[in-house]
Amino acid sequence: MEMPKNMRKAIYLDPGIERYRGNPLIEALPPILSVSQIREGLSGNIKFDPKDIYAEGSRRVHIIAQLLDDFFQPIANHLQLETKLSIMIRQGYVGRNLDDGSLNAHMQNGYERIMSGDLSVFRFEQAKSTARSLSLIGCSGSGKSTTLNRILATYPQVIFHEKYNFTQITYLKLDCPHDGSLKNLCYHFFRAIDEILHTNYEAKYALKRHSVETLLALMSQIANVHAIGVLVIDEIQHLNLKGSGGVEKMLNFFVTLVNVIGLPVIMVGTPKARPIFETD
Structure with missing residues (x-):
């Protein structure tokens, strides 16, 4: 069967770290990169034809404007962010293993949450979370999304484990809804x-009149059904458009994703989002 273009068949490699061994979700990931490999993987070079310097002025202006589209020079902060993301994805999978049943325990707990509509319930208490969270705050246009996209592009987004008949999503990136609502966040996730x-x-889910609590439980369950490595929520500053109760509810949900569901979460936004993380 021909694989979809965005999907790669799992090839298991020794991750080189004892705690990562024996976990197909980690062993199917690309090897941990060295500093030089990170720099090479993130770099983007200017592409141009020397003949373009003789082009007509009106055309040359367009050529010059496009020169920096592919250029990217990694600096120390970019390398640190790649390392943090690499740790988050792999560490998050430690508590969700296809081989030892820990992922199944998370999915069973997810089923209980869907049936009860309560994100705090569980069936297997031993389903521990090894996930972490990260907030990335910077001025608009400073390159937050560009950097993250380049780092995420070093991973295959979808990996098919033929041995387990399981589809793994290594990362999922979506924008926070402009109205800051949890319901629309769930719709964005499903889409x-x-x-x-x-x-x-x-x-299947968005067109039905599910409550927000049920949608959040479904979202959490789908995250485990496809073993999402990291969830990136961009434009988190849009949460400011909601009342404080809405902000607290959404942040509590993110905390639940990390601490209970076991899904690493990266929240990206402008300085307008800073007060959100300072709420009690």
């Missing part, structure tokens, strides 16, 4: 999964 896997989660 993003559908675009990657050609599923019908949005039609």
